Amino acid sequence: MLKHIFLIIVLIFCYLLWEQRPVRYGPGIVAESKPDVAMIDFPNPIETDNFIITPKFEVSGTVRVIARNRYWFEDMSHISPLDLLFSWNRMSDEELLKRMLVKIDDRSYHVQMTKPPYQRGNIHEHLMMAHTIPASENIQEKLLSIRRGQLVTFSGYIVDIEDRVGTEWISPVRDQHPANRSSQWIWIEGLSLAEDVKIGSE
Numbered sequence: 001m002l003k004h005i006f007l008i009i010v011l012i013f014c015y016l017l018w019e020q021r022p023v024r025y026g027p028g029i030v031a032e033s034k035p036d037v038a039m040i041d042f043p044n045p046i047e048t049d050n051f052i053i054t055p056k057f058e059v060s061g062t063v064r065v066i067a068r069n070r071y072w073f074e075d076m077s078h079i080s081p082l083d084l085l086f087s088w089n090r091m092s093d094e095e096l097l098k099r100m101l102v103k104i105d106d107r108s109y110h111v112q113m114t115k116p117p118y119q120r121g122n123i124h125e126h127l128m129m130a131h132t133i134p135a136s137e138n139i140q141e142k143l144l145s146i147r148r149g150q151l152v153t154f155s156g157y158i159v160d161i162e163d164r165v166g167t168e169w170i171s172p173v174r175d176q177h178p179a180n181r182s183s184q185w186i187w188i189e190g191l192s193l194a195e196d197v198k199i200g201s202e
Contacts, residue, residue, distance in 0.1 A: 023149035023194065024094060030151055031092040035061030035128065037158065037173070046187065050164060051079060053133070053187060055157035057173055060190075062153045063128070064092040065146055069104035076107075076169070079161070080131045080185065082143050085109050091126035097149075107131065107183060122180065129183040133159070142191045155190035 038058045046053040063086035071077035083104045090096055099115040100123075109129050134140035135156065146152060158178070161169040171184045178184055 023147050023151070025149075025151070027093065027095045029089060029093045031062050031064045031088040033061065034088050034126070035059050035063060035086065035154075037178070040157070046159075048079070052162045052164075054160045054162070055187065056160060056171060057158040058155075059158050059184075059186060060153075060155035061086075061088070062151065063088050065148060065150050065152055066091065066097060066127075067102045067104045067109060068146060068148055070144070074107075076131070080133050081140070082132050082146075083107060083109075084130045084132055084143075084146065086128040086130055087126055089126045091123055092151075094149075104129075109181075124180040127181075128178055129181075130186045131183060133185060133187045135187060135189045139188050139191055142193065143188065146193065151194040153190075153192045154186075154188055156186055156188040158184050159187050161185055 040055050040058060043055045065084050066087045067085035069083045071081055085104055101112040103110055132143055134143055158171045158173055160171055169185055172182045
């Protein structure tokens with residue numbers, strides 16, 4: 001009996017590893033432009049049982065996800081269970097990415113170069129850290145299925161969050177541009193994954 005339980009656990013673990021295997025497209029830029037950000041003149045707050053979510057900017061784009069981290073027991077995990085690191089331009093090129101180690105930990109991201117990049121420039125100009133807030137169960141299912149390296153198209157809002165006792169979580173955006181290395185709380189209303197638009201992977 002214990003052997004069967006152990007085998008089932010191993011099979012589930014292997015399946016999860018297979019489902020989360022990185023998506024690869026080969027050399028070249030696959031997401032050309034940074035997300036579009038537009039200020040909202042008259043925001044309508046979104047209220048949940050515990051939070052007031054205030055949209056500040058509309059945001060949309062096609063980006064590559066180069067790191068992800070799922071939260072289970074972190075303070076905000078019930079409203080934002082997944083962090084994604086969006087990339088575009090040179091940071092969506094596999095030739096550059098394979099020279100780097102990129103990871104997310106404790107709501108922040110870290111980039112370590114294993115070799116000098118083949119292009120110069122500030123890599124952080126082509127990155128956006130997203131604390132994703134799914135607008136529906138369907139969006140949450142899609143978010144949680146995203147694999148590292150995958151190309152995604154999304155739309156929603158950059159938001160500020162306040163709980164019922166006045167604690168705030170602020171998205172640092174100025175002049176319609178997120179600051180380099182900043183983290184944004186993003187309410188995701190629309191999401192399509194690479195497979196949905198017939199872009200290949202391995």
